[in-house]
Amino acid sequence: MPAPIRPQPGILEIAPYKGGDSAITGVDTPLKLSSNENPFGPPPSAVAAMQAAAANIHRYPSTDHAPLRQAIAEMHGLDADRIIIGVGSDEVLTLLAMAFAGPGDEVLYPEYGFSMYPIFALSAGATPVVAPEAGRVVDVDALLARITPATRLIYLANPANPTTTLLENAELTRLADGLPAQCLLVLDGAYAEFAEGYDGGAAMVGARDNVVMTRTFSKLYGLGGLRVGWGYASPHVIDVLTRIRGPFNMSAIALAGAEAAVRDRAFARTCQQVNAEQRARLSGGLRQLGIQSDDSHTNFVLARFASETEALAADAYLKSQGILVRPVKGYGFPDALRITVGRPEDVTRVLDALAEFRGIS
């Protein structure tokens, strides 16, 4: 590339995002438990709505996303005017960095935060700052200690990926109370629906102007490939984000599929219930094999092995059995594997394979 054609500062510091594996050589249909996807697939109601929407796909989509915002507001008991729809929650998280952080500013997140957070910060030209965690749980005091006059955003996934742990409302409130006026707290609720009794931070957003919540259709709703997420924030923040998002960021197919999915209460409830049951089965079965994990508030478990060597050997053995899970060395856990909770028969396969692995290793 000719020398004067240079990207903005920070861009070349970004290590490209690496997703979960989706193929094993020689295996036709691997059991994919590497990306926290819904093991039951998309809701049939959403598939039907998308097929119907295809007939009108010569038309430009809505730019204000009003029907989807209305559906989300109704189902979650929220104010539709405070909702923004994005191409996955990724887009909402990116827009937040673009709008509120830039060169000279700092973006803070916990040690085991989502691997996209530094990418959002660096893309905006801002400086990523990491706060240590305490035993795989977000440490509010460590975050507060790293706030400077330059801090503009804090990204916090709750429950967290890949640790599976949940920060209680009292701790979230303590964090929000401790923030200086120029700083926004972004609660990434990608897994909020899997944490019983947790509202993703919706009530906090309603009560204060410095908190933003993001949610996604990619996990519980089984629509990762559709790319739909949303944010809930004060009218001021929504106004700012709406100015910089593309007017046609959401396809008509995506809007129709997500609206049907969010109205399909039965689908969500069934998936939540099966997830809770199978999550307990998976972590209990792992424990019997001597593999520890924290109590998960998500749709995956973080299985901790005795060493990196053992984790890698377990990953290789699972692959040989056609099962894909996620090594998480890149997140700071070289001795662990992140395993998405599957259907009952999937959990059985994982536990059987790991029992065999234990027997032969």
Ligand SMILES: *Cc1c(COP(=O)(O)O)cnc(C)c1O
């Ligand atoms: C999966 C995930 C998301 C969701 O991303 P989408 O763009 O909505 O698919 C966001 N945050 C975390 C921590 C995740 O694991």
